[in-house]
Amino acid sequence: MAAVGLVLALGLIAWGVQYFRVSDPYILQVLALPGDRDRGALIFQMNCAVCHGFEAAGEVGPDLHGVSERKSKVNLIRQVTSGQTPPMPQFQPKAKDMADLLEYLESL
Numbered sequence: 655m656a657a658v659g660l661v662l663a664l665g666l667i668a669w670g671v672q673y674f675r676v677s678d679p680y681i682l683q684v685l686a687l688p689g690d691r692d693r694g695a696l697i698f699q700m701n702c703a704v705c706h707g708f709e710a711a712g713e714v715g716p717d718l719h720g721v722s723e724r725k726s727k728v729n730l731i732r733q734v735t736s737g738q739t740p741p742m743p744q745f746q747p748k749a750k751d752m753a754d755l756l757e758y759l760e761s762l
């Protein structure tokens with residue numbers, strides 16, 4: 655019985671590590687860069703404000719205030735770059751631009 659429990663526990667740990675491990679080199683690169691909030695705000699106003707509003711208060715897309723309480727950094731990067739939530743388009747910002755954007759999103 656104990657052996658079964660141990661196997662189960664190890665299995666769960668292995669699954670957890672797999673689940674939380676970020677292997678995407680782009681995401682790792684973004685996370686390693688310091689973000690500039692003001693530059694991020696400009697990038698936001700040029701690319702995202704049409705849908706999320708100039709102050710990110712929401713238009714077609716949702717209000718983004720407090721979004722970093724709902725989504726982790728990794729999930730925010732994925733939200734912007736995956737294109738998996740249409741009508742939001744897929745963006746492919748340079749890592750530095752994404753780091754700045756992330757800093758801005760986290761300041762909301």
Ligand code: HEC
Pocket residue numbers: 698701702703704705706714715716717718721724725730733734739740741742743745755759
């Ligand atoms: C064409 C309109 C459009 C554009 C442009 C757009 N978005 Fe979105 N965005 C959406 C919509 C619609 C959703 C809701 C998608 C869903 O959850 O299914 C969304 C969701 C989000 C979310 C998740 C919100 C939450 O509460 O979980 C984030 C973060 C976000 N957008 C950031 C951005 C950023 C940053 C940009 C610019 C790089 C951007 N969006 C550009 C329409 C847009």
